[in-house]
Amino acid sequence: MNLPLELVPAETVAQGEAVARLYGEPLLEMPKDLYIPPDALEVFxxxxxxxxxxxxxxxxxxxxxxxxxxxxxxxxxxxxxxxxxxxxxxxxxxxxxxxxxxxxxxxxxxxxPRPQREGADDDSDxxxxxxxxxxxxxxxxxxxxxxxxLPRAERDYERVSIFVAEKVVERLPEVSLHDLQLAWLKIMKKARLTQHHQVRRDELSVREHMSAILRKLADGVFVVFDTLFEPARGPAGLVVSFLAVLELVKERLVEVAQNEPFAPIYVKLADAADDA
Incomplete structure (x- = not known):
């Protein structure tokens, strides 16, 4: 017979109570004439x-x-x-x-039947x-x-990463020769706009300009790169002043710095920077 059975939890069966309910009535054991259709149980x-x-x-x-x-x-x-x-x-x-x-x-x-053979393994299974x-x-x-x-990442637990910065040091961008070239071209462009053309012969000394620049930096503080040049002295004077700056950098007598890319360039005495 095909009966609408309602199974009960296994812990209830372990306590000796009803194993199922038929139309709400408890059954103490499964019926012996219980009919299970052939298609009710399938193998997967x-x-x-x-x-x-x-x-x-x-x-x-x-x-x-x-x-x-x-x-x-x-x-x-x-x-x-x-x-x-x-x-x-x-x-x-x-x-x-x-x-x-x-x-x-x-x-x-x-x-x-397996006939016995000489030299053959009779115990082979x-x-x-x-x-x-x-x-x-x-x-x-x-x-x-x-x-x-075993515990598996992203299934049983999640990885946590924490970045702890013990000390933050601001790294200033390095002033390259290209940066000095751009600053120099900017000064030359400004000089051409403010200076009249004059034809004259000047005797200019790189060493004298080096000494003049060192005097401007004697206070030991950073000075804007543009202020080291005097546009009124003309292109020739600007060229010699730029050569003087390059010579001072080469001899490590001055230090050039920049707060960020494309920012103004500053110049300072090298020994003053070491004392600071």
Missing amino acids: LETFEGPLDLLLYLIRKSNLNVLDIPMAALTAQYLVYVEAMRRHNLELAADYLLMAATLLEIKSRMLL PRAELVRRLLDYEQMKLAGARLEL
Whole structure:
């Protein structure tokens, strides 16, 4: 009979109470004439990792010794599972059918008489290779289960990273020769706008201009690079002054600095910077 049963929790059954309820009435034991339709129970081979997994499940379920497998009973159970699956998904059951053929071969070899031969190994067991594969697979499966229990990042916990800056040091950009060139071109452009063209011959000394620049920097503070030049002295004087600055930088008598890219350039006596 097909009855609408309502199962109760397992802990309730353990306490000796009703195992189910039929139309609200408790049942102390399952009916012996309970009818279960054939299609109510289906085998899903997708839950197994492969033929070896299904074989191992049948062996452990029947509490069999894996080293002494009763091939007849195991093959019969295996074929029941594979036949149920073959009717629904033949493509998925292909690997399982191959294992079924292997089981049938082993079963037939065990049923056939084996004549004794001189020099042959009479103790050879047709199940030996299958047993070896099952034992290796079981070890790998148990190892995988133990690995699965280990904590895994982004599944069981999240990584947290904290950046702690103990000391923040401001790094000023280095003044390159190109920066000095751009500043020099800016000064020359300004000089051409403010100076009339004059043709004359001047005797200019780089050393004198170096001394003049050092006097302007005698206070030991940073001075804007543009203020070291006098546009009124003309292009020739500006060129000599620029050469004087380059010579002072080369001899490490002055220091040039810049707060940020494309910012004004500052000049300072090198020894004054060391004292600071």
